[in-house]
Amino acid sequence: MPKAEKIKINVKDRVEDNAIDLSLSELTEVPVREIASFKRVTILDLSNNKLMSLGKTFPTLTNITRLDLSRNQIKFLPEDFGNLRNLRHLDLYNNKLEHLPLSFGNLNKLSYLDLKGNPLTPALAKVVGLCLTAKECNTSARNTVKCLARMQEEVEKTKEKLQQEHDAQLEVLADVTNTEEAQKSKKAKKAKNKSKKTKSENASPKPNPNIKLTKSKVEGNSPSNASTKRKSSTALRTIFTFFMLLAINIFIIYVIMFKNPEIAEKLVEFIPHQYRDWILTKSEYFRLRVSDWIQVIRTPPGHN
Template sequence: MPKDNLKDKLDGNELDLSLNNLEAVPVKELAAIPKATHLDVSCNLLITLPDNFCNLTHLVKVDLSKNKLTQLPAEFGKLENLQHLDLLGNQLTTLPESFSLLRKLKWLDLKDNPLVDGLKKNAGDCLDEKQCRACAQRILLYMKELSAEFERKRQKKLKEKRDKEAKLQAKEDQETKRKQAEKKAEKDRKKQEEKLRRSQQREEEPSTGEEQGQGDAAKTEKKATKKDKTGRFPISL
């Protein structure tokens, strides 16, 4: 939808795009008109809202009633200035967790949606101004409690995951130490075997000194038994 056409529909700070058979919200064009703080896109053919719809933080009042919305964007809570929200007659069963961040929300209509029991019970009827304001208060409180519960479950799962990883790491460290100990033991065993082999080798083979001594003794004995020229054995002194 051209931006010029949107400006033609602008009345003060109110932009009326209802009854236009819209299948998508013209977010880019809306972002260029920050003056339009009140947006009416009721009675169209919207099934979903694009994620960047949540960037329209200038919106104060939004009418999404009588569409076919089955869910809201996960970051819907980024619409920090939203005070008035009409979701009458859609196909919503739940609200995003971030809904609890709509701290300025003062008016909410969730009638004629197939809400889950918790939301349905807290939404109430919203048949007049007072009931719609009460609906906003109860739903915000309920979503905050729900968000806190979700966070507790996330933290619990995170702790369980960390504990599991820590046990696995401890097991891996233990296995690594065992392998290192086995490797060291094998290395020490081979060193001991080598030491023993060398020791046995030294015992089996005479030393150089002993061999020299045995050779000298043999020479002396041979010399002692050799006759001189007179035919007599030399006398050893």
């Protein structure tokens, strides 16, 4: 389909006081930049052209209070059409509109609206109503703006609710992720500590249970063992002293008794009293035995 040829017009020639009349100009696009250069203009007539849309920059013409877009082929209005907050009179008669943008609810000053001849949806057509008289057009403007404002508010609430639910889901997901990461970190740390402990146990010699048991027994019985050791030591010293004295006395008796009994008697006086009688008795018995042995030795064989 060939692209429609853009019609160039001199907007300045169409300006009269505070109004610009661009009707019947075969326009396919709105010369927004040229119109915006005339700050005092508040009335804009774009009727009877070939406009299918107004363009994204059209809502920047915020000074417009009266707008005539009738008898075009407009299928939709810009989403931010509600930025034209000073708009009081809007004529959209005989276009191809089915819907109105939610921002339409921001046109609080709108007092005249004509949407006849548009294929509006049944729900919107019911709200808009008829516009056969100025009063009906005024009612249509109020009802339409009010309805779109309510719809806009509901949509904003729904968006806010969805955003809150989305944020809550993100928080839950973040908590789950943090929990999983914490658990993984905890498990890794535990495994690391376990590995270090295992290496330490393998490196250090294992204690001998028998040694531990013996040590425990020794430590547990140390007082009684010490007492027993002391008693055993005393007994051994006593026995050793006894036998030493006995050996000395026997030697003295054996060497001296047969040579000089007087010296033997003097030596006996140095023997402890508790051993003296026993030693003397044994010494006498030993002396007699030795004497007998000597006599036997000295007696030649055959003289018995």
